[in-house]
Amino acid sequence: MTYTYEYPHPAVTTDIVIFTILDNALKVLLVKRGGEPFKGQWALPGGFLRMDESIDACARRELREETGVRDVYLEQLYTFGDVGRDPRERVLSVAYYALISSTEQKLQAGDDAAEADWYDVETLPNLAFDHADILAAAKDRLAAKMAYSTVGLQLMPDEFTLSSLMRVYELAGGKILDKRNFRKWILGLGLLEETGKKWSEGPHRPAMLYRVRDKSRVDIIR
Amino acid sequence: MTYTYEYPHPAVTTDIVIFTILDNALKVLLVKRGGEPFKGQWALPGGFLRMDESIDACARRELREETGVRDVYLEQLYTFGDVGRDPRERVLSVAYYALISSTEQKLQAGDDAAEADWYDVETLPNLAFDHADILAAAKDRLAAKMAYSTVGLQLMPDEFTLSSLMRVYELAGGKILDKRNFRKWILGLGLLEETGKKWSEGPHRPAMLYRVRDKSRVDIIR
């Protein structure tokens, strides 16, 4: 079956930059392309927009297909549409980024994806299409947004220590923070509560575990 | 001539929210639709993406066709793509917003546009499609961005008084500012220089005219 229009139409995909924290590093999910073009190269997960779904729904579906997660933070980033960005035909990509906590990853291999893996944002392989540009834009947006909102909390698992949260902020912002100032600030926001449990993982004092009071909220705080 | 694809493709337009300051108010350019759908209703200027131009180039072309201006501040805002937003077929709109100074307006009537006019953002008519949503998003973005960057200067003519600049900030932010604090802040940024000329327009002391040192720059300042 074919589809015919009076004027030329571009194809439209959504591509998603899925961030998580793993092994003390900020990581993104990449998939190895199974078909041409860029066969065998790493790329962002994504796929073509269906005519009966909104763009948001498309991104959410792709995210679910790649990682199995739903109900996570997902935000439209930017639309990329330079003329030569796909060698096959004119393709626009509406890019999104998602933040998922390290406990939610399941990595069920998608249909098109021969392989999927988490990559440290600092040491990325060569990426297909203009996906390096998309990823750079996503990193910038994440860093900017973490500085004035509570999105950062979306990267955390259900229970976490303040040190691990601080490491997330340091990774995203690219600079180290003062422990006392960070704790004063984050606790002063009143968004966290103690679980009462403690976390031991080495020859040192165990850390208090905290949780986010209302994880569905992302507030502007500055 | 027709265009045929193996999978269905959406149509893609750019729509532009063109802001300016006129009569002491923040205004947007609206055009009256000459054809169906929404014939006779006001809408944002915009048009279909050509296959040989980038999305940015399309927005810039539409802006030029509607207003005659070029080399103005233009930024991608968001991509709107709900399923029913255009009754004809599936249409995505990559929305942009532009800031032009009140001296640059020429308003040459476009091809499709029977009529074009500036509307105060506070008193808008009913708009075609989901253009009210687009406009609301543009207002929010402009207000947010003016609070942490120097985009506001893009709305000014070549020479302007500090009072008129302050009025722009008050209009965008929706609250009145303190004259002394505003002057201290804006002059402290070092982005403005005195022209040496003065502007008289009533029975009161004339105001110093300033200009922007480097209008092509838009800096993050907070």
Next chain:
DNA sequence: TCAAAAGTGTTCTCTTTACACCCATGC
């Protein structure tokens, strides 16, 4: 001389930054 907008400094408050030592634990 009056009305109207231009122009000008200081004080207070709050936010942000800088900074060093004891605590609890595993080995």
Next chain:
DNA sequence: GCATGGGTGTAAAGAGAACACTTTTGA
């Protein structure tokens, strides 16, 4: 008992907010 990360308070500096009067002009 020692190495390791967890946990805590205070002072200084800087940024933002509050606030009132004099100046210059046209009518």
